[in-house]
Amino acid sequence: MKNSYIIGVGLIGGSLALAIRELFPETKIFGLDHNDTHLDEAMTLGLIDSKATYEDLANADVVVLSIPVDVAIVELPKVLDAIAKDTLVIDVGSTKAPICISVENHPNRRNFLATHPIAGTEFSGPKAAIHGLFRNKTNIICEVEKTAFKLQEKALKLFDRLGMRIRYMNPEAHDKHIAYVSHLSHISSFMLGKTVIEKEKNERDIFDMAGSGFASTVRLAKSSPEMWTPIFMQNKNNVIETLEEYIQNLTQFKKLMQDNDFETIRSEMYNTNHIKDILSGID
Amino acid sequence: MKNSYIIGVGLIGGSLALAIRELFPETKIFGLDHNDTHLDEAMTLGLIDSKATYEDLANADVVVLSIPVDVAIVELPKVLDAIAKDTLVIDVGSTKAPICISVENHPNRRNFLATHPIAGTEFSGPKAAIHGLFRNKTNIICEVEKTAFKLQEKALKLFDRLGMRIRYMNPEAHDKHIAYVSHLSHISSFMLGKTVIEKEKNERDIFDMAGSGFASTVRLAKSSPEMWTPIFMQNKNNVIETLEEYIQNLTQFKKLMQDNDFETIRSEMYNTNHIKDILSGID
Numbered sequence: 001m002k003n004s005y006i007i008g009v010g011l012i013g014g015s016l017a018l019a020i021r022e023l024f025p026e027t028k029i030f031g032l033d034h035n036d037t038h039l040d041e042a043m044t045l046g047l048i049d050s051k052a053t054y055e056d057l058a059n060a061d062v063v064v065l066s067i068p069v070d071v072a073i074v075e076l077p078k079v080l081d082a083i084a085k086d087t088l089v090i091d092v093g094s095t096k097a098p099i100c101i102s103v104e105n106h107p108n109r110r111n112f113l114a115t116h117p118i119a120g121t122e123f124s125g126p127k128a129a130i131h132g133l134f135r136n137k138t139n140i141i142c143e144v145e146k147t148a149f150k151l152q153e154k155a156l157k158l159f160d161r162l163g164m165r166i167r168y169m170n171p172e173a174h175d176k177h178i179a180y181v182s183h184l185s186h187i188s189s190f191m192l193g194k195t196v197i198e199k200e201k202n203e204r205d206i207f208d209m210a211g212s213g214f215a216s217t218v219r220l221a222k223s224s225p226e227m228w229t230p231i232f233m234q235n236k237n238n239v240i241e242t243l244e245e246y247i248q249n250l251t252q253f254k255k256l257m258q259d260n261d262f263e264t265i266r267s268e269m270y271n272t273n274h275i276k277d278i279l280s281g282i283d
Numbered sequence: 284m285k286n287s288y289i290i291g292v293g294l295i296g297g298s299l300a301l302a303i304r305e306l307f308p309e310t311k312i313f314g315l316d317h318n319d320t321h322l323d324e325a326m327t328l329g330l331i332d333s334k335a336t337y338e339d340l341a342n343a344d345v346v347v348l349s350i351p352v353d354v355a356i357v358e359l360p361k362v363l364d365a366i367a368k369d370t371l372v373i374d375v376g377s378t379k380a381p382i383c384i385s386v387e388n389h390p391n392r393r394n395f396l397a398t399h400p401i402a403g404t405e406f407s408g409p410k411a412a413i414h415g416l417f418r419n420k421t422n423i424i425c426e427v428e429k430t431a432f433k434l435q436e437k438a439l440k441l442f443d444r445l446g447m448r449i450r451y452m453n454p455e456a457h458d459k460h461i462a463y464v465s466h467l468s469h470i471s472s473f474m475l476g477k478t479v480i481e482k483e484k485n486e487r488d489i490f491d492m493a494g495s496g497f498a499s500t501v502r503l504a505k506s507s508p509e510m511w512t513p514i515f516m517q518n519k520n521n522v523i524e525t526l527e528e529y530i531q532n533l534t535q536f537k538k539l540m541q542d543n544d545f546e547t548i549r550s551e552m553y554n555t556n557h558i559k560d561i562l563s564g565i566d
Contacts, residue, residue, distance in 0.1 A: 118491075118492060118493070118494040120494065120495075120496070121495075122496070137494070138491050138494075140491075140492065165491075167491050167492075174492075177492050178492055180478070180482050180483060181479060181492045181493040181494075181497045182492070182493070182494065182496060182497060184475065184478070184479075185475065185496055185497045185500040185501075186496070187536060188471050188500060188533075190551070190555050191529060191532040191533050192529065193555040193558040194532050194551065194554070195467070195525065195528050195529045195532050196467075196558075197554075197555065197557065197558065198532075199463050199525075199528065200460065200463060200464075207561055207562075208421050208423075208448075208450050209401060209421065209450075209457075209460050209464045209465070210464040210465070210561075210562070211401040211402065211421075211464075212403075212404075213403070213405070213465060213468055213469070214464045214465060214468045215562050216468075216499050216500070217468040217471060217472055217499070217500055217502070217503060218468075218558055219496070219499045219500070220496050220499065220500060221555050221556070221558045222556060222562075223552075223556075225548075225549045225550075225552035225553050225556065226549075228552060229548055229552065230545075232545065233543075233545050236540055236543075239540065240537055240540055240541065243533060243537045243540075244537065245478050245481070245482065246475065246478045247530055247533050247534060247537070249474040249477050249478050249481075250470070250474050250526060250529065250530050250533070251530060253470060253473075253474055253526070254526045254527065254530070257515060257519055257522065257523055257526075258523065260516075260519075262513075262515065265508075265515060266508045266509075266512040267508075268473070268477065269506075269508035269511060269512065270508050271477070271480075272473050272477045272480065272504050273504070273505060273506075273508065274480065275476040275479075275501055275504045275505060276505045278490055278493075279490075279493070279498050279501065279505075
């Protein structure tokens with residue numbers, strides 16, 4: 001890899017830049033971003049070597065598209081228009097069906113690999129980039145069969161060096177499952193934060209009485225609205241389904257409390273404790 | 284402090300035992316627990332020096348009551364019956380009105396101090412006890428004026444040595460606020476875990492696709508049902524109120540999605556991002 005281009009030098013793009021620099025020291029890393037301040041920051045932080053434009057993409061070995069998912073579906077076709085024959089283009093968005101549809105008939109579809117690295121934090125922007133973000137994380141790859149075999153190999157080699165586990169899935173299954181294990185968590189967290197902020201106008205009270213448990217459940221409410229609004233938009237139907245089930249479970253819990261049926265509450269909590277085993281590999 | 288008695292040698296009682304041993308090496312620490320296996324574990328782990336019975340409480344300088352809140356209101360009067368004139372008794376439960384009511388007319392009410400250390404983890408039992416759990420944490424004290432002045436002093440000295448900040452509050456205000464910043468978080472987490480487990484029968488899928496964000500929001504769903512069922516029972520009215528507001532906010536979010544009003548969703552998320560500043564002292 002001689003030339004890597006990162007479109008969107010935020011948390012994910014920036015962390016990938018850090019990893020590529022470490023693993024492939026010979027690679028020159030170029031950055032593109034609609035936010036020029038972010039590009040300057042990325043230069044200062046040493047994430048990228050130079051700024052670039054779409055015209056430069058013809059020189060790219062690898063292009064990483066790490067921008068909000070609504071912009072990604074507009075930009076990806078332009079990226080595929082601009083690249084050379086052997087350029088690998090990967091995206092890293094949290095929804096996969098819309099981006100796959102956006103290029104399904106593009107003449108350079110075989111240069112593109114749709115991925116979703118399950119990695120990140122609640123922070124955003126170049127300063128949020130961190131070393132080793134992808135190590136031991138899962139990368140979900142969609143529609144692998146639509147990517148040229150040589151470019152699949154190139155991508156898998158990169159992910160292997162990053163220390164990632166690979167899992168293949170079709171875009172529809174990805175979007176459905178991810179609504180449960182990621183998108184719903186963000187809404188539950190944002191609405192928990194909202195409920196508490198609304199009630200507790202005196203912030204000093206929240207601060208004093210809130211412990212690490214509360215901090216943990218509302219952590220995702222710090223996430224970027226610019227990133228998450230388009231995710232909810234693109235995965236609307238799946239997310240609404242998860243929300244309906246979540247609201248139904250909360251409503252049932254409330255009813256059990258109103259009915260003083262604390263034995264059922266106790267046994268429901270025991271059943272859900274089982275999440276310990278499921279999560280043992282993540283924490 | 285010559286003799287400290289810990290009734291309930293779990294996460295909180297055990298961590299207090301560790302701290303007392305470190306800060307007051309001359310103190311002999313006795314343990315009481317309805318679970319004899321836990322008592323043996325607490326001995327093996329060096330949390331306590333000996334087992335004890337209620338008859339021994341007459342020798343206590345300090346008694347810590349760290350058991351589920353439904354048992355606490357039954358046991359506290361018995362503890363106050365058993366102690367000597369200068370014994371300090373503190374409880375550490377997550378609800379404060381019921382325990383204060385349970386001893387409001389007890390002849391030894393002035394030996395008791397109602398506290399709630401905002402400290403803990405999702406784990407329980409003696410093995411969950413950790414060093415330094417209380418350092419830089421808040422301790423909420425209720426009805427301080429009902430405790431003998433000398434025993435207030437003794438307790439404050441202990442909390443100061445533990446490194447805790449003190450905040451005074453009446454029991455009703457405590458129970459109302461804590462429903463928002465602690466009890467609701469546990470329900471949102473348990474119900475999130477339930478929703479995902481119900482949907483994703485194939486656990487391998489959850490495990491592979493879930494990241495640190497999901498792990499963070501469902502962390503509290505690992506909590507002990509034996510501890511939390513009685514908390515929900517005792518704080519029923521406040522918790523139901525928080526649940527209603529939370530469900531209302533989630534339902535409104537769902538409606539905004541159904542109406543494609545993603546601009547309002549974006550601005551709601553921006554408003555809630557403000558939780559960053561509120562939490563900056565906790566994380």
